[in-house]
Amino acid sequence: MLELRHLRSLAAIAETGKLVQAAGRVHLTQSALSHQMRALEAHYGILLFQRTGAGLRFTPAGQRLLQLARVTLEAVAGAERDLARLQGDTRGDLRIALECHTCFDWLMPVMDEFRGRWPEVEVDLLAGFHSDPLELLKGGRAELVIGSQKPRGRDYVALPLFRFEILAVLPLEHRLRGKRRIEAADLKGETLITYPVPEERIDLIRQVLKPAGIRLARRTSELTVAILQLVASRRGIAALPNWGVRNYVDLDYVIARRIGARGLWSDLHAVVPRALAGRPYVGEFVDIIRSKCAAGLPGIELL
Amino acid sequence: MLELRHLRSLAAIAETGKLVQAAGRVHLTQSALSHQMRALEAHYGILLFQRTGAGLRFTPAGQRLLQLARVTLEAVAGAERDLARLQGDTRGDLRIALECHTCFDWLMPVMDEFRGRWPEVEVDLLAGFHSDPLELLKGGRAELVIGSQKPRGRDYVALPLFRFEILAVLPLEHRLRGKRRIEAADLKGETLITYPVPEERIDLIRQVLKPAGIRLARRTSELTVAILQLVASRRGIAALPNWGVRNYVDLDYVIARRIGARGLWSDLHAVVPRALAGRPYVGEFVDIIRSKCAAGLPGIELL
DNA sequence: AGAATAACTTGAATACTATTCATATCGGCA
DNA sequence: TGCCGATATGAATAGTATTCAAGTTATTCT
Structure with missing residues (x-):
């Protein structure tokens, strides 16, 4: 019989598209989710997903249950907020x-x-x-x-x-553009453009440059756009979160490269x-x- | 963690007002429901019911969860109907x-x-x-x-x-009005007003009169109101379902009495x-x- | 073509927890 | 005071969801 647990799993699968990742979100193993979804399919006698090599795609039936999951889980969350309010002061x-x-x-x-x-x-x-x-x-x-x-x-x-990845941000025609990974030594002589915070709060310096014994000139700016502008106009390079530069990379305004073999996270x-x-x-x-x-x-x- | 099972139980408790009866509806024992509701209360740290000698009364928190139960169970039922439609032809x-x-x-x-x-x-x-x-x-x-x-x-x-109870319906001043229970023998000499169906389909005759060897004169009518009218105007007595006569009894139009010790069901x-x-x-x-x-x-x- | 990777599936063993059973408790009423 | 009609409670049980350990399949890389 359908339970909220199934709906929670369904919602997680929809968000991640993959059983392994969804499993993490609902604190189960991938196998448990597979069993759970198969049981649902058996219960209703209808396929909820198309299994592809790269995850699960919802069938119309799956989408209908997913829609149920969305409204239901939201309703539950709303009720639980109200219970918290009834239970004590929440201001x-x-x-x-x-x-x-x-x-x-x-x-x-x-x-x-x-x-x-x-x-x-x-x-x-x-x-x-x-x-x-x-x-x-x-x-x-x-x-x-x-x-x-x-x-x-x-x-x-x-x-x-x-957890997010910090990428090295370089101007378009930078000498390092050919490398897929940037190592500490590659950066020697560059100017590093950062937010105005102490050295020990800048991951690139603390985790990459300092261990390699490299010191770069620094220049600071408060705003992400301003930093990107400086980089684009060749005043230096920067290290910024993945999501912060993605748009500018897509617009061919700057380029971004992984730092080290595993990346800097x-x-x-x-x-x-x-x-x-x-x-x-x-x-x-x-x-x-x-x-x-x-x-x-x-x-x-x-x- | 909250599950639909809890909401189903909650709805059943609301309908019946009592744990024993609600338990029957959700195919559990009274004990299971008691445990279930206590677990919910412990989970949210708030009382859902006032326990009275005559069942459970919902607290505001209980009512909030009950409201969740209503909308949620309805949404689930709707989704399941749609799945049935997707699964095959439901016309x-x-x-x-x-x-x-x-x-x-x-x-x-x-x-x-x-x-x-x-x-x-x-x-x-x-x-x-x-x-x-x-x-x-x-x-x-x-x-x-x-x-x-x-x-x-x-x-x-x-x-x-x-299962419903069939009551003997008598005119207001009938000689049997003093009795709380009507026995087969009491009815001797009365006229029985029924729907126009064969004797063996009339429970009062099959289960009460025939075993006691009593035959009554019969008169038939197609409509419940007409039968009640005949009874009220002293043309005879009838045997009708509880719910069918309740209104007329409340209006002092006729009186109704249990048939036999246990009632006729x-x-x-x-x-x-x-x-x-x-x-x-x-x-x-x-x-x-x-x-x-x-x-x-x-x-x-x-x- | 072959190997490696990244998914999902499957069946059996396990662990968890919801449910039952049996009994205790409570509150009202005669 | 004793009984009735309720719910509560604790321990035992049963049921089933989850994990574990392979097994499959499709895709990508070399």
């Missing part, structure tokens, strides 16, 4: 500080969605950048910090968001005071980030 | 014959609901009454017969509907050709009868 503030400049790109739609679901929560984005955003938490000036730093003590918890977390971590709206804020980013940002990997 | 005819005259009272709303859900199925009610409605099935002139007769062979299946079935029993719309027609009657007819018992 509160959520002042957000960003450690990574590029996160602006996806944060606005997340906040919009969140405000719709939790109108009684005051969400705010702290203006400006801060050398150590975790300090804002301790000082009680923010409730949530998005970044790759993990908090030290037991007073704060880091809720995992996603960074993990993003949402850090909140332990006392707030249990609040239902905090969990849901994180959920919204994860689902919106998984759907909208290419080449990321949910943690 | 067909459903010509209905009634063995019991009083069933008219509840059949119309059932048919309306059914037409809304299965517009591609042609439902019709066979006009007139038939001495042996099961013959209509065999002759291919009907697809579904509602009555208390069970079919003999393997070619037809009887889908259980509900009759079981209603929907009989269909075995070939049709698997059709999704047939099952749903039966479901609609059961749920609408359970909700609307007082004092019946689902089979």
Whole structure:
């Protein structure tokens, strides 16, 4: 008999297109999902998917069940929010500080969605950048910090968001354009254009250049577009998240290359005071980030 | 984690108000439901019911989940209908014959609901009454017969509907008005007003009078109101289903009394050709009868 | 063409947890 | 006080969802 579990799986399969990835999202193995979907198909006596070499494609019947899954899971989520409200006071503030400049790109739609679901929560984005955003938490000036730093003590918890790849951004006719991978040594003599943050907060420097004993000239800018402009006009190179440069690469404005053999990756977390971590709206804020980013940002990997 | 099973239970509890009865509807024990609901309450950390000596009353949180249950289960049913349509042709005819005259009272709303859900199925009610409605099935002139007769062979299946009580209906000042129970012997000398059907199809005669060796004068009428009119004007007595007389009793038009110590009960079935029993719309027609009657007819018992 | 990769499928073993059974408890009523 | 009609509870059970370990199939790379 149909259960919500089936609908949750269905929705995950629709998002990822693949059983392996969907399995991760619903905390099951790929095999479990395969069994589950086959059982559904047997139950209704109808095929829900076309199995291709590259994942599953929904049949019309599958799409109909998927539609059910969407409306149903949304209804369930709505009811659970209401239960949380009935269960206790859910009002509160959520002042957000960003450690990574590029996160602006996806944060606005997340906040919009969140405000719709939790109108009684005051969400705010702290203006400006801060050398150590975790300090804002301790000082009680923010409730949530998005970044790759993990908090030290037991007073704060880091809720995992996603992992993204940082790419080297080069002007179109750059001497390194022929290489598929950029190594630290390749960059000798270049000027590095970054956001205005300390060296130790720049992954390329901390994880790649410093270990190789290479120091580059630096130039800073607050805005992602400005950095890209500087790169395009040959004032230097940059290292930016995959999703932040994709559009400009597609427009042939700059080129992007993987850094090192495996690529340079960074993990993003949402850090909140332990006392707030249990609040239902905090969990849901994180959920919204994860689902919106998984759907909208290419080449990321949910943690 | 919330599952549809919980919502199904919730809906059943709402309909019956009691765990024991709800348990029957979802094919579980009372204990299972108790555990299930306690688990839900623990999961959400909120009470869903006020437990009273006479069943469960929904708290606001319970009502919110119940509302979720209603919309969700309806959405699921809708999706499953669509799957049935995708799975195969669901068109067909459903010509209905009634063995019991009083069933008219509840059949119309059932048919309306059914037409809304299965517009591609042609439902019709066979006009007139038939001495042996099961013959209509065999002759291919009907697809579904509602009555208390069970079919003999393997070619037809009887889908259980509900059990109802047949009450003795007497005029207001009748000599038996003082008795709480009417026994066969009490009726000696009365005139029995019935629908125009053979003796062996009248439960009061077959199950009560005949075994006691009592024969009464008979008078017949096609319409329930007409029978009640005759009773009220002292032309005789009748035996009619609980729900058919309730209104008239409440209006002090006639009085109704239990027949025998345990009451006289009759079981209603929907009989269909075995070939049709698997059709999704047939099952749903039966479901609609059961749920609408359970909700609307007082004092019946689902089979 | 052959090997490697990246998917999904399958059947048996396992682990989990929902359900039952049997009994306790509660509240109202005579 | 005792009984009736309810629900609650704890331990045992049964049922079934999930995992594990191969097995298949299609596609891509060399």
